[in-house]
Structures are given as structure tokens and as C-alpha cells.
Amino acid sequence: MKMLYKIHNKAKPALLLMVVVLIVLGSSFIEKSLMKDMNSSVSSIYKDRLIPASELFFMNDLMYNKRFILDQYLLHPSVEQKAATTRQLAAYTRQIDSTIQKFETTYLVDEESRRLQAFKANMNRYNALEQRLLSNPPLSGRNTQEIAWIFKAIHQELVLLSDIQIKVGKELLHSSDAIQGNARILSNLQIAVIVIITLIVQQALLLDRHPLIPKNLKNFRLN
Secondary structure (H helix, E strand, C coil): CCCHHHHHHHHHHHHHHHHHHHHHHHHHHHHHHHHHHHHHHHHHHHHHCCCCCCCHHHHHHHHHHHHHHHHHHHHCCCCHHHHHHHHHHHHHHHHHHHHHHHCCCCCHHHHHHHHHHHHHHHHHHHHHHHHHHHHHHHHHHHHHHHHHHHHHHHHHHHHHHHHHHHHHHHHHHHHHHHHHHHHHHHHHHHHHHHHHHHHHHHHHHHHCCCCCCHHHHHHHHCC
């Protein structure tokens, strides 16, 4: 019976230590998962929000350049000027198309996808009117009004897309803060549990070495 009593007493600290090990391993796994999510959020803020925001600004700048060059040509149209203007506008159009393709490779929320499709549709219409104005500048009254309206619509779509970048970026930032807070709570909880179990193990070992019940009384109970 004495042997069983000793084994029972020694099994308690071992069991508690096993619990500590399991808690440490479990919390470590959860922390790694939280850190992975946080890194993903931070990476998305940079790749899917900051870079696209700069691309939107770049496209807006290109559109104003296209508009300026076309207006300059329409003031004094000529065969020589038409060739140079066509080359310049084509170069800006290629840059915008390339930027749109890069923008489409990023993660897009539903509203962002809809706005991008509207922007592309307006761009196609704008480019068609641009070519028409280059071909027939004298007949540009109605076309000039329409292209001015579409230009404003394109600018508005770019502004709305930029607003989405800010909105989603803030959501990702708040998500990262929440993950960081959860990781901090988990770490503090882990420390608290380990300290409590360590104290329990220490107390169990002390009681095993210096039992409160006298040996003769303990033997009496065991027998």
C-alpha cells in the first residue's frame, strides 16, 4: 500500500507537468496561426491596398495628360499634329491598359470589381470618342460634350476606387490590431496557467516531503 501511495503522489506532479507541456504546445500552435493571419493582413495592406492606390493615382494623372493633349490638338488640328498626337495618346492608352492589368491581379472586393468594370467600360467609350475626334475634328461638337462627360465619370470612378482602398485598408488594419490583442491575451493566459500549475506542483512536492499527517498515523490509515 505504501508503494501505491508513493506512486500516486508522484503521478500527480507528472500529470500536472504534462498538462503544462500540452498547454504550451497548444498555445504555441494558436499563436503561430494568429501571427500567420496578422502577417497576411499586413501583406494585404501593402500589396492589395497601398500599391493599387498609387496605381489609381497614376491612371488619373495619365487621363489628365490624355485630355490635355487632345484639347491642344482640337484647338489647332493639322495633319502633322494629328500624327504626333495619335502617337502620344496611344502611348498613354497602353500605360493605362498595363496599369489596369496589374490592378486586376490584386485582391478585389465585390464593390471594387463592379467599380473597375464601370471604369473599363468608360475607358473604352472614351478611347473610341478620342479616335473619332482625331479623325473628324470639325464635327466634334457633340462628341466633345460626350467625351467631357465620360472624362468626369472616369475621374469619379477612380475617386470611388481610391475610397475603397482606404476603407478596406482600415478594415485590414483593425483586423491586425484584433489579432495582436488576441495573441497578447493568449500569451498572458499561458503565463498565468503555467505559474498556477507550477505552484501546485511545488506544493505537492513539498507535501510529499513534509506531509502534514504524521507517518505513524498515515501508516495506520494505510493498514
